[in-house]
Amino acid sequence: MIIQNTIGQSLSYWQQKVDYNIQVALNDVDHSLDGSVQIKYYNNSPDTLKFIWMHLWANAYKNDKTAFSDQLLENGRTDFYFSNEEAKGYINRLNFKVENLSAEIQDHPEHQDIVKLILPHPLAPHTQIIITTDFHEKLPYNFSRGGHINQSYQITQWYPKPAVYDKNGWHPIPYLDQGEFYSDFGDYRVEITVPLKYIVAATGDPENEILNATTKKITFAQANVHDFAWFADKDFIENQDTLQLSDRVIRLKVYHLEDGKNIWQNSMAYLKNSIRTKNNWVGEYPYDVVCVIDNAAPTPGGMEYPTITLLRSGGSPAALERVIYHEVGHNWFYGILATNERDFPWMDEGMNTYYDRRYAETFYDAKDGNMFVPKEKFLKARFPAYPEKLLLSTVTKQKKDQPINTTSGVFSKLNYGLVAYEKTSEWMKLLEIEMGKEVFDSAMQTYYTRWKFKHPYPEDFQNILEEISGKNLQSYFNLLQNKGTLNMLTKRSLKFASFFNFKETNKYNYIFIAPAVGYNYYDKIMVGVIVHNYTLPNNKLQFFAAPLYATGSQEINGLGRLSYSVFPGKNGQKLEIGIAGEKFTGDSYTDSENKKNYLGFNKIVPSVTYFFANKNHRSPITKYIQWKTFFINETSLSFTRDTVFQIDVVSYPVKHRYLNQLKFVIENNRVLYPYNASFQIEQGTGFTRSDFTAGYFFNYEKTGGLNVRLYAGKFFYTGDKTFIKQFETDIYHLNLSGPKGYEDYTYSNYFVGRNEFEKLSSQQIMIRDGAFKVRTDLLSNKIGKSDDWLTAVNFTSTIPKQINPLELLPFNIPVKLFADIGTYAEAWKKDAATGRFLYDAGLQVSLLKNIVNIYLPLFYSKVYSDYFKSTILEKRLVKNISFSIDVQNFSLKKLFPQISF
Numbered sequence: 001m002i003i004q005n006t007i008g009q010s011l012s013y014w015q016q017k018v019d020y021n022i023q024v025a026l027n028d029v030d031h032s033l034d035g036s037v038q039i040k041y042y043n044n045s046p047d048t049l050k051f052i053w054m055h056l057w058a059n060a061y062k063n064d065k066t067a068f069s070d071q072l073l074e075n076g077r078t079d080f081y082f083s084n085e086e087a088k089g090y091i092n093r094l095n096f097k098v099e100n101l102s103a104e105i106q107d108h109p110e111h112q113d114i115v116k117l118i119l120p121h122p123l124a125p126h127t128q129i130i131i132t133t134d135f136h137e138k139l140p141y142n143f144s145r146g147g148h149i150n151q152s153y154q155i156t157q158w159y160p161k162p163a164v165y166d167k168n169g170w171h172p173i174p175y176l177d178q179g180e181f182y183s184d185f186g187d188y189r190v191e192i193t194v195p196l197k198y199i200v201a202a203t204g205d206p207e208n209e210i211l212n213a214t215t216k217k218i219t220f221a222q223a224n225v226h227d228f229a230w231f232a233d234k235d236f237i238e239n240q241d242t243l244q245l246s247d248r249v250i251r252l253k254v255y256h257l258e259d260g261k262n263i264w265q266n267s268m269a270y271l272k273n274s275i276r277t278k279n280n281w282v283g284e285y286p287y288d289v290v291c292v293i294d295n296a297a298p299t300p301g302g303m304e305y306p307t308i309t310l311l312r313s314g315g316s317p318a319a320l321e322r323v324i325y326h327e328v329g330h331n332w333f334y335g336i337l338a339t340n341e342r343d344f345p346w347m348d349e350g351m352n353t354y355y356d357r358r359y360a361e362t363f364y365d366a367k368d369g370n371m372f373v374p375k376e377k378f379l380k381a382r383f384p385a386y387p388e389k390l391l392l393s394t395v396t397k398q399k400k401d402q403p404i405n406t407t408s409g410v411f412s413k414l415n416y417g418l419v420a421y422e423k424t425s426e427w428m429k430l431l432e433i434e435m436g437k438e439v440f441d442s443a444m445q446t447y448y449t450r451w452k453f454k455h456p457y458p459e460d461f462q463n464i465l466e467e468i469s470g471k472n473l474q475s476y477f478n479l480l481q482n483k484g485t486l487n488m489l490t491k492r493s494l495k496f497a498s499f500f501n502f503k504e505t506n507k508y509n510y511i512f513i514a515p516a517v518g519y520n521y522y523d524k525i526m527v528g529v530i531v532h533n534y535t536l537p538n539n540k541l542q543f544f545a546a547p548l549y550a551t552g553s554q555e556i557n558g559l560g561r562l563s564y565s566v567f568p569g570k571n572g573q574k575l576e577i578g579i580a581g582e583k584f585t586g587d588s589y590t591d592s593e594n595k596k597n598y599l600g601f602n603k604i605v606p607s608v609t610y611f612f613a614n615k616n617h618r619s620p621i622t623k624y625i626q627w628k629t630f631f632i633n634e635t636s637l638s639f640t641r642d643t644v645f646q647i648d649v650v651s652y653p654v655k656h657r658y659l660n661q662l663k664f665v666i667e668n669n670r671v672l673y674p675y676n677a678s679f680q681i682e683q684g685t686g687f688t689r690s691d692f693t694a695g696y697f698f699n700y701e702k703t704g705g706l707n708v709r710l711y712a713g714k715f716f717y718t719g720d721k722t723f724i725k726q727f728e729t730d731i732y733h734l735n736l737s738g739p740k741g742y743e744d745y746t747y748s749n750y751f752v753g754r755n756e757f758e759k760l761s762s763q764q765i766m767i768r769d770g771a772f773k774v775r776t777d778l779l780s781n782k783i784g785k786s787d788d789w790l791t792a793v794n795f796t797s798t799i800p801k802q803i804n805p806l807e808l809l810p811f812n813i814p815v816k817l818f819a820d821i822g823t824y825a826e827a828w829k830k831d832a833a834t835g836r837f838l839y840d841a842g843l844q845v846s847l848l849k850n851i852v853n854i855y856l857p858l859f860y861s862k863v864y865s866d867y868f869k870s871t872i873l874e875k876r877l878v879k880n881i882s883f884s885i886d887v888q889n890f891s892l893k894k895l896f897p898q899i900s901f
Contacts, residue, residue: 013167013454014044014045014046014167015044015166015184015185015454015455016041016042016043016044016045016162016164016165016166016184017041017042017044017184017185017186018039018040018041018042018161018162018183018184018185018186019039019040019042019186019187019188020037020038020039020040020159020186020187020188020189020190020228021037021038021040021189021190022035022036022037022038022159022188022189022190022191022228023035023036023190023191023193024036024159024190024191024192024193025192025193025194025215026153026155026192026193026194026195026198026232028151028153028194028195028198030138031138031139031148031153032136032137032138032139033135033136033137033139033155033158034134034135034136034137035134035135035137035159036132036133036134036135037132037133037135037159037160038130038131038132039130039131039132039160039162040128040129040130040131040186041123041128041129041130041131041162042128043123043124043125043126043127043128043129044125044126045125045165046125047125047165048122048123048124048125049119049122049123049165050118050119050122050123051116051117051118051119052116052117052119052131052162052163052165053108053114053115053116053117053162053163053170053171053172054096054105054114054115054116054117054160054161054162054163055113055114055157055160055161055162055163055172055173055175056091056094056113056114056115056160057113057157057158057161057174057175058089058090058091058113058137058138058140058157058158059090059091059112059113060112060113060174060175060176061080061088061089061090061140061143061147062088062089062090062112062113063088063112064080064081065112066111066112066113066174066175067110067111067113067174067175067176067409068080068113068144068174068175068176068177069081071176071177071178071179071409072143072144072177073670073671073672074413074618074620074670075177075178075413076413076671077671078671078672078699079143080143080144081672082699082701082702083141083143087140087141087143088138088140089137089138089139089140089147090137090138091135091136091137091138091158091160092135092136092137093134093135093136094133094134094135094160095133095134096117096131096132096133096160097131097132097133098117098119098120098121098129098130098131099120099121099129099130100130100132101120102120103117103118103119103120103131104117104118105117105118106118108172110174111172111174113174113175114163114172114173114174117131131162133160135159135160137158139153139155142154142296142297142299143177144177145157145177145303145310146158146229149296149297150296151233151234152232152233152235152296153198153231153232153233154229154231154295154296154297154310155229155230155231155232156229156303156305156310157175157181157227157229158229159228161183162184163182164182164183164184164340164455166455171340171342173342176342176408176409178408178409178411178413178416179341179342179345179407179408179409180334180341180342180345180348180408181227181341181342182338182339182340182341182342182343182455183226183227183338184226185224185225185226185338185453186224186225186226187221187222187223187224188203188204188220188221188222188223188225188228189219189220189221190202190203190219190220190221190228190230191217191218191219192217192218192219192220192230192232193215193216193217194215194216194218194232195214195215196211196213196214196215196216197234198216198232198233198234199232199233199234199236199238199255200218200230200231200232201230201231201232201236201238201253201255201291201293201308202218202220202228202229202230202231202291202308203220203222203225203227203228203229203230203305203306203307203308204220204221204222204225204228204287204289204306204307205220205221205222205251205288205289206218206219206220207219207220207221222287222306222307224286224453225287225306225307225335226306226335226338227305227306228305228306229305229306229308229310231255231293231308231310233255233257233296235257235258236255236256236257236294237255237256237257237258237261238253238254238255239253239254239255239256239267239268240252240253240254241268241272243272243275243276245275245279245284245285246279246284248288250275250285250287250288250289250290251288251289251290252268252271252272252275252289252290252291253289253290253291253292254267254268254271254291254292255291255292255293255294256294257294257296260294260313263313263315263316263317263320264294264313264320265317266317266321267292267320267324270320270321270324270325271290271292271324271328273321273325273359273363274324274325274328274329275290275328277355277359277362278328278329278331278332278355281355281358281441281444281445282332282355282444282445282448283332283445283448283449283452285331285332286336286452287306287307287331289307290307290308290328290331291307291308291309292308292309292311292324292327292328293308293309293310293311294311294312294313295310295311295312297312298312299312300312300314301323302323302326302327303327304327304328304330304331304334304335305335306331306335307331307335309324309327309328309330309331310327311323311324311327322356322360325356325359326352326353326356329352329355329356330348330352332352332448333347333348333351333352334348334352336448336452336453337447337448337451337452337454337456338453338454338455339455339456339457340455340457341408342407342408342409343407343408344405344407344457344458345407345408345411345416345420346404346405346419346420346424346480347456347458347461349420349421349424350404350420350421350423350424350425350427350428351424351428353421353422353424353425354424354425354428354429356425357386357425357429360385381501381503382499382500382501382502382503383502383503384502384503384504386422387502388417388418388421388422389422389426390502390505390536390537391414391418391536392418392419392422392423392426393485393505393506393536393537394536394537394538395414395415395418396483396484396485396537397485397537397538397567398537398538398567398572398574399483399484399567399569399570399571399572399573400412400415400571400572400617401415401418401419401423401483401484402415402419402483402617403419403480403481403482403483404419404420404423404424404427404479404480404481405458405480405481406419406420408420410617410618411617411618412617412618413618415617423486426486426487427476427479427480427486430476430479430486431465431473431476434469434471434473434476435465435468435469435471439468439469440469442468443464443465443467443468443469446464446467446468447460447461447464447465450464451464458477458480462474462477483570487506490506490507492506492507492508492509493507493508493509494508494509494511495508495509495510495511496510496511496512496513497510497511497512497513498512498513498514499512499514500512500514500534500535501535502535502536505535505536505537509533509539510533510535511531511532511533512530512531512532512533512534512535513529513530513531514529514530515527515528515529515530516528516529516530516546516548517548518548518557519752520584520585520751520752520753520754521752521753521754521756521761522552522553522584522585522586522587522588522598522753522754523548523550523551523552523553523555523557523584523585523598524550524551524552524553525550525551525552526548526549526550526551526557527548527549527551528546528547528548528549528558529546529547530544530545530546531543531544531545531546532544532545538565540564540565540566541562541563541564542561542562542563542564542565543560543561543562543563544560544561545558545559545560546558546559546560550584550585552585552598553585553588553598553600555583555585555598555600556583557583557584557585557600558582558583559580559581559582559583559584560580560581560582561578561579561580561581562578562579562580563576563577563578563579564576564577564578565577569613570613571613571614571615571617572611572613572614573610573611573612573613574609574610574611575608575609575610575611576607576608576609576610576611577607577608578606578607578608578609579604579605579606579607580604580605580607581602581603581604581605582602582603582747583600583601583602583603584600584601585598585599585600585601586599586600586601586634586741586747586754586755587599587637587754587755589637589650591650592648597652598635599634599635599636599637599652600634600635601632601633601634601635601747602632602633603630603631603632603633603746603747604630604631605628605629605630605631606628606629607626607627607628607629608626608627609624609625609626609627610624610625610626611623611624612624612625620668620669620670620674621666621667621668621669622665622666622667622668622669623664623665623666623667624664624665625662625663625664625665626661626662626663626664626665627660627661627662627663628660628661628663629658629659629660629661630658630659630661630746631656631658632656632657632658632659632746632747633654633655633656634654634655634657635652635653635654635655636652636653636654636655637650637652638650638651638652638653657684657685658684658685659682659683659684659745659746660682660683660684661680661681661682661746662680662681662682663678663679663680663681664678664679664680665677665678666678672699673696673697673698673699674696674697675694675695675696675697676694676695677692677693677694677695678691678692678693678694679691679692680692680693682732683718684729684732685728686717686718686719686725686728686729687715687716687717687718687725687729687732688715688716688718689713689714689715689716689732689734690713690714690716691711691712691713691769692710692711692712692713693709693710693711694709694710695707695708695709695710696708700798700800702800702801703798703801704797704798704799704800705797705798706795706796706797706798707795707796707797708793708794708795709771709793709794709795709796710791710792710793710794711769711770711771711790711791711792711793711794711822712789712790712791713734713769713789713790713791714788714789715732715733715734715786715787715788715789717729717787721787726787729787731743731745732745733785733786733787734769734770734785734786734787734788734789734790734824735768735769735770735782735784735785735790736769736770736772736783736784736785736786736790736792736822736824736838737765737770737772737773737774737775737776737782737783737784738765738766738767738768738769738770738771738772738773738775738882738884739765739766739768739769740762740764740765740766740775740777741753741754741755741756741764742754742755743766744766748888749766749885749886749887749888750885750887750888751764751885752764752885757777757778762777763775763879763881763882763883764882764883764884764885765882765883765884766884767853767884767886769790769792770784770790770791770792770794770820770822770824771792771794771820772784772792772820772822772838772840773818773820773840773842773844773855773857773882774840774857774860774864774880774882775880775882776864776867778871779867783833783834783838783863783864783867784822784824784834784838785824786824786825786826788824788825788826789824789825790822790823790824790825791822791823791824792820792821792822792823793820793821793822794818794819794820795817795818795819795820796816796817796818796844797816797817797818798816799815799816799817813845814845814846814847815843815844815845816843816844816845816846817841817842817843817844818841818842818843818844818855819839819840819841820839820840820841821837821838821839822837822838822839823836823837823838833863834861834863835861835862835863838860838861838863838864839859839860839861840857840859840860840861840864841857841858841859841860842855842856842857842858842859843855843856843858844856849890850886850889851885851886851887851889851890852883852884852885852886853883853884853886854881854882854883855881855882855883855884856877856880856881857880857882868880
């Protein structure tokens, strides 16, 4: 916010008035507007103005260097950033004049969609001026609220508009998708010319309509509003009705599209209910018309403008009723009580949501306002009526919420919806309880009556409530500045349930029981149960246990974890102490008597993890440091010779080992150019192993991109290097190719056949170390294996659609290109068996969000080619295929960077 010219203001309330007379014509061939605007600006302030900040919000769509573009990227969207010039928009051909004198404009120092209009002569208090300009506007594709979807037009935030000047000075604000607006009241008269076939809906009521051969001109007028929006579509289906208020009749209009006809059939009744209840609870609707428009854009939700709102149905009548009630309700808290929503979004969104909840609880399920939950019985029993409450309690418990009195642009995407809307609604409910519903309603009606058509601030709202209630409510208004829950925590009782449950988690400590199934090559199909307490909000003490009966080995296997989390700071720092365990079969051996013996493993892993705080709640960065110690027991296979009886003796000793692991990880899951890096050091008997792994994703302009992975590792022997120590530490050595199951020395990856060297299961690898996709498993010393140092670079790229021949198929095959290049210490020694740099490249198919990847090497170094020719004599192409199953890398954070838990 830029604040200027505030000296000498009076303590009495004042506000500017801005009247508009606009003529505009739509060109539906090049999706543009040509128009002119006359602005009558009344300076009701006690200050002399030398300039006026002007919003040219259409320029927010001009390029990728606007606040709008930056915010979309932060919120996880790249559609505008990578859009072509045809999809972008702007406003130009401006020639500002003030009282017929040419006026200079100066660029805003930061934002392209704001200019400073220098007045030829200072504007004294209580005087007025006429500002005029022509303008041409290229309409963008509808990325946010306005623009066009083919030849359906949503014309919003479209004309040059003075910023608000109030007691706190000027408020020039850039256009944002998250964060709404602040504008002065005035009288509008707008002449709209469109091709003849279009149906037009707009703020206010049409005064007249003039038709000619190819176009029609419709004049709309509306007094005492602070914005004007209009919508044009050749396929609108229009419904009209009237509604009797206390002293007059108003007109109701609904415009919907053919594809939503069944869902919209009761929309007029929803509209009437919205108006009646707000009239009773808040105050009389002052205008003569209310319109609801079906949005051709797929964007869920809606956006409000004076007397008219644009919205999507949500896919069901119940969802449509909910969104109509909310968006029409904005007429009171956005349209009539015109607060500064950019700075105080709660004064509109939160107050409005309070009445959403009240409406649902009054006319639907009195217990929980159940008006929009899944209809399926299974899900309905497990989901709350308001998932927002559940999510709010989750981020609050993790101390990742923000105060209600946070500005729109500072809120994280998640908190904007959860705090500005939901938490404010809960805060309003506290006020209702404290004051009593009757007194609360009286106070809200007084607030509405005194401040309608004005710009109330939070202190104005507080003054009214304290006056009407006769109570000091400062302690409640202090809550607006605080993080944390508004409700007293209640003691929860223990309750068993099946699968999962997110309902009434404030009442119950759930323990869930569900069937579990697993598979590996040795244990075969495993069946059992999983017992856990994972729900939302997250419990500090979390656990799961999954005992499994293996039909192959006939062993009782399973895995489990127990953890406890504390949040020592104020911004989401988390300390997690945990212990995990696992037991499965990792190999089998059939002896001379044809008896199959199963070689199992088990591990116990205590851990401590500290997650660092993000002071910027909008940041997608995750940083943590973690310590783990692996205590591993493995049943091995031992062959000895009985020299007395001259027979071979097979035994199955259990070996014990440990590994200490310290890891530091940073991940930035931003939608554009995400990256990650980790440094890890591990120590076990006789060795230390250190790794650095980094990844960076380069987005392509349309879809997909190039992922670059860098790896560097160093292996140290502690003490002397001996043949025995070299043999015993073999599984920890560095690999240029992706390690196999027997080299997964922490048993942290899922392998179908962990120790197989034949058939399909033998072709599974891990993406670790050098991450080559070629395999040299049958060599006693794999190519590219090192007990010194190793480094590699891995590239994975999507294939642009225009050069991908598979795009011709009627179904999608997610094929990528991969290439790996690396080197290792032994390659630099004299008389090395390989060249210094090795490579491979080929095709990759990625499935299930990159959890399963299949690799087909097509090009590789000569040393690999020689190996394949000497060892793989048939079906070489098929047998060279590798695959990885990376279940351990699945993360909701990667899919939804703005989710903070």
